[in-house]
Amino acid sequence: MMLQQQKEIVQATVPVLQQYGEAITTVFYTTLFEENPSLFNIFNPANQQNGGQARSLAASILAYAAHIDRLDQLGGMVNRITHKHASLEVQPEHYPIVGDHLLRAIRTVLGDAATPEVIDAWAAAYGQLAEIMTGVEQKLYTEGRSQLGGWAGYSPLTVERKVVESDVITSFHLVSPTGAPLPTFLPGQYLGVKAQVPDSPFEQIRQYSLSRVPNGRTYRISVKRESAPAHIAAAQNGLISNHLHESVHEGDTILAHVPQGDFVLRDNDKPVVLLSGGVGITPAICMFEHLARNSKRPVLFVHATMQRSHHAFSDETRELTAAHPHARALVYYEKVTPADVQGRDFDAAGRISIDSLRPYLPQQPADFYYCGPVGFMGAVEGVLDSLNVPLADRYSEAFAPDPSFVTELAKA
Template identity: 60%
Template sequence: MLTPDQLSIVKATVPALEAHGETITRHFYASMFAAHPELLNIFNPANQKTGKQARSLAASVLAYAANIDHPERLGGMVGRIAHKHVSLEVLPEHYPIVGEHLLGAIATVLGDAATPEILDAWAAAYGQLADIMIGVERGMYAGAAQQPGGWPGFKPFRVVKKVQESRVIASLVLAPVDGQPLPPFQPGQYLSLQVRVPGGETTQIRQYSLSDAPNGQTYRISVKRELAPEHDPFAPGGLISNHLHDDVGVGDELLVHTPAGDFALQDSDRPVVLLSGGVGITPMLSMLHALAAGNSERPVLFVHAALGRWHHAFRDQVNALAQAHPNIRKVVYYTDVTDEDLAGEHHDETGLIRLETLRPYLPAGEAEFYYCGPEGFTRAVEGILDRLHVPAERRFTETFGPSQDFAPVLTA
């Protein structure tokens, strides 16, 4: 339990965390993996190389420190992190390891400024956060395993269908090897796969959004092939995504975790606007299928941005749903239009999504906005929603990869 003095010390160290947070977390990960290489089976090494994981942890620690005297404000952060931890099988025994190396990194980076009083305060603060997370995750693990059709850990599934949806996106339809019925999921959630690439030294865990409505028999995920970055053509592409595209086919088995994720379609009567960029279409498609399958009368606008027709996944599915349901409208933006991309057939608008071109399509009333895509896309959508004066309670988003910003927690 934090003493009043320790609470004051933690809050007073927020400026230091802002100044040195990413450096501290980089030291933390390097130290932890050197001492516990087995944890490389949990963490995505690509996010370590890019610094995304370090920035995500720094943002989380900052949000926690800033709100340590108002833990009720941390609900959104705790829930999102807990879902990710459960999908990775982060267990109670991992928390002392993290605490040891996080405190060690603070001491190393801050040097003499990290007094015994500061380290003791942060040890107490971390212990309090660990207790919160372990309690939430224990309930989530139990709920996932004990629900009808649920299971603990990772379970073998077989690929029963594989479809190339675009030049860079392929869908895998997965059925449990044991033939048991599957638990439902909330449209917008994801699956975790545990994969060992032939020749690899560790297993890798990746999350992929479910791209269809629940049916009780199979799950469908849709995976984007992650190519080497244009600025560094000699850098490797996505290890697991390329493996799933090139090496995994019908009949192969994959280890799958129960669905997780706090990004989900809300149960309300408000109009719905689903906005996606690139592979961000996958959770939006799951939501669209669910809205159509439930015969909802909610007005729905499905907005998607793609480079062009060859990168536009699920075009026929979305068109069919819009034609079959009068309450569903769609608008497609192509940013790199060629002579093969026909206006009115393949796409409706040219260029980036802008308020001026989007506004005529928006439904009347206080709509809920769901959006997913690359960071630049989500920032652009946030700007549009700001101009529309859409309040936070009607905005729902998913970030692929580690969350870089918990600012909404700080202002809740």
């Protein structure tokens, strides 16, 4: 239990964390991996190189410090992190290692300002957070292995079918090698996949959204082949997605975790607007299928993609809207060719904008779910701000740590 004086010290460090948070977390990750290289079996190296993970952690630490005496307000952040930790099989013994390096990084960056009282207060704060996180994570692990068809850790699943959905996205239909039932999941959740690419020194874990509603026998994950930006080593960014596309075939097995994730539909009667960009379509199409088939809630499915060759699940989208009058779709192509037919292949040219979107939106208050790359997420946030959509009606998931510390902080 933290002392009130310790809480006050932690809250007093908020301005310092705003100024030096990224520097602290950058030092933290550097020393953490230098002294514990085996943790690269858990963390994505590409997110370390581009700085996204450090910014995300800095934002989370700052949010925690600011709410140290109102932890009930951090439920969303805790759920997001613990579900990700569960898919990575983070264990209680990892927390002391992380805590030691975090306190060392605070001392290194703040120097004389990191007094013994400040370090003691942050040690207590970290201990409190670790207790909260491990408690939630152990509950998720227990649920994962005790549910029908569940398992602990990573279990082999067989690739029953491999389907090319577009030039950049391929689906993998997975079944139990024994024919056993697979655990159910909520639309929007993801599957943690672990693989070791030949000649790579570490195993790597990635999360891929489940793109079709649960049926008890198969999972479908749909994977975009990632290319490496110029500032990130190609050997790291896109490592697993390229391995799946090129080297995993029908009849092969992959190691998978039971489904996790907190980007799921809220249970109410409000209309739903699903907005996806690029591969963000993978959780959105699963949510759309669920709402079309199993609900009477009006739902608008909005998808933005570069061009028709990148457009996945177009037939599925048309079939769902044709069969279910309460389900509608709006598709944007950034690049339109003479062969593209408006009203059949796409509905609007260019990027999502408030003017093009507004005529399709429900007249009554709605829940907005959006997912995709960082730039798309920022554009959607701007549209929702212009529409005065309350924060309580927005639910989102980005497919990478945000490169903007300000955006990550707002999200936290």
